Amino acid sequence: MGKENFNQTHSSAWVIQTWLSFIISIGATSIGIIYLPVDVWIKGYMGMGLIFTIGSTVSLTKTQRDIHEASRIIAKLEEAKVERILAEHNSIN
Numbered sequence: 001m002g003k004e005n006f007n008q009t010h011s012s013a014w015v016i017q018t019w020l021s022f023i024i025s026i027g028a029t030s031i032g033i034i035y036l037p038v039d040v041w042i043k044g045y046m047g048m049g050l051i052f053t054i055g056s057t058v059s060l061t062k063t064q065r066d067i068h069e070a071s072r073i074i075a076k077l078e079e080a081k082v083e084r085i086l087a088e089h090n091s092i093n
Contacts, residue, residue: 026054 033046 026050 029050030047033043033050036043036046
């Protein structure tokens with residue numbers, strides 16, 4: 001009952017695209033805030049909102065990844081328990 005475990009890795013092109021997308025979006029938003037025709041206090045408030053949005057997005061993605069990884073580990077443990085029970089049952093017969 002051995003299943004092959006395939007680890008999916010991201011291509012370097014995908015990694016570069018995601019980093020470029022992140023950097024360009026942060027840069028464009030920052031430039032937009034800098035050149036916004038409002039008072040410095042409002043620009044500061046919007047910049048602070050941008051920073052908090054980035055931080056919460058990173059936290060959210062890490063939490064989702066941790067939940068996914070934990071479910072994979074639990075599934076592997078449950079599968080190992082079932083295989084052990086089946087192996088014990090087959091050895092009885």
